[in-house]
Amino acid sequence: MDGRIRVRLDVAYDGGDFSGWAAQPGRRTVAGTVTETLDRIVGPGRATGLTVAGRTDAGVHATGQVCHVDLPAEAWAELSGSLLRRLAGLLPTDVRVRAVTEVPAEFDARFSATFRRYEYRVTDAPHGADPLRRHEILAWPRPLDLAALNRAAEGLVGEHDFAAYCRRKEHATTRREITRLDWRPDGPAMFVATVQADAFCQSMVRSLVGAMLVAGDGRRAVDWPAGLLSRRERSSEVTVAPAHGLTLVAVGYPDDSAEYARQAVLTRRLRLTPQT
The missing domain is CATH 3.30.70.660 (Pseudouridine synthase I, catalytic domain, C-terminal subdomain)
Structure with missing residues (x-):
């Protein structure tokens, strides 16, 4: 990812007033809310590739959700020390980003999970x-x-x-x-x-x-x-x-970050194999 930094977000939310994680037109969702807030902080469309470990259904809560997003390197350099605080100030009170961490480009919140x-x-x-x-x-x-x-x-x-x-x-x-x-x-x-x-x-x-x-x-x-x-x-x-x-x-991930890519390949093979 030339010129972009992958960032892990650890997220908690009360799912009661959300129509699940996944963005849906005309509905309030966790992904939509997080994306809108990042757009306000980083600029419209500059935070890309929001990917979650597990898409929760409408009404389901989370204390340990994980997702990743890719940010322009210059934006990360400017915001890395303040992004968590800015998110806390702009997100609604029923969703919180609890940690913001730079991770290798090989990290995939969904497929690297164990x-x-x-x-x-x-x-x-x-x-x-x-x-x-x-x-x-x-x-x-x-x-x-x-x-x-x-x-x-x-x-x-x-x-x-x-x-x-x-x-x-x-x-x-x-x-x-x-x-x-x-x-x-x-x-x-x-x-x-x-x-x-x-x-x-x-x-x-x-x-x-x-x-x-x-x-x-x-x-x-x-x-x-x-x-x-x-x-x-x-x-x-x-x-x-x-x-x-x-x-x-x-959500668990390999202790060794060098294993992120290998785990992602293995998971894709297992999960995306059609039923026989």
Whole structure:
């Protein structure tokens, strides 16, 4: 990138009033808001190639989102010491850039990532979610059993074809590797699911949560969510859990920056391979 500098942005947002990450005409989105703000600081169209680690759906939150953008070298030289503060002054209060870092040109926020980690929060308290946290916690109307939730999660860990839990896209695979999926208590009547994988299909995490919740409240057997992995099409039996309980909390990258390009090549081969 002759004359341009690649910059990593670590981003957090309350997704409640956004129509997801991806820019959409006539809709308020996180990408659109970040781009508009960069245009005000750097100049219209001078910040290019905004790329995100994971496109979150409408209503989904983030505390650990990562994206990159390319800036003219002269603009970066002028703004590198003040860009974070300028973004804080101009962005709306429901989206924050938490860090601004120069990275090698080989860094790709999407394809260089080695994992994405999400958390989903649920309460089965009879009174529902506390008012101040209602935008980040799902109120579940039936008692949940932590042991049953974790038994349902066990069968989903590993590399599988998650077609039953995904919205299929042309020229893309639904095969993914979940490296962590478990539930923990987080205070009285509060449960938090942590799910980590190399990548996720659209709505996959919320579909997995929806399947585990009906196992956790006893309406389905604990092995039912894993049993759906034999399907090769999206299962109509799975209810997608509401967006507001989900938060992207972390994205991982190789420790050695020299591995960014190699990881990006590997990921493209895995993710952009059509289904056979």
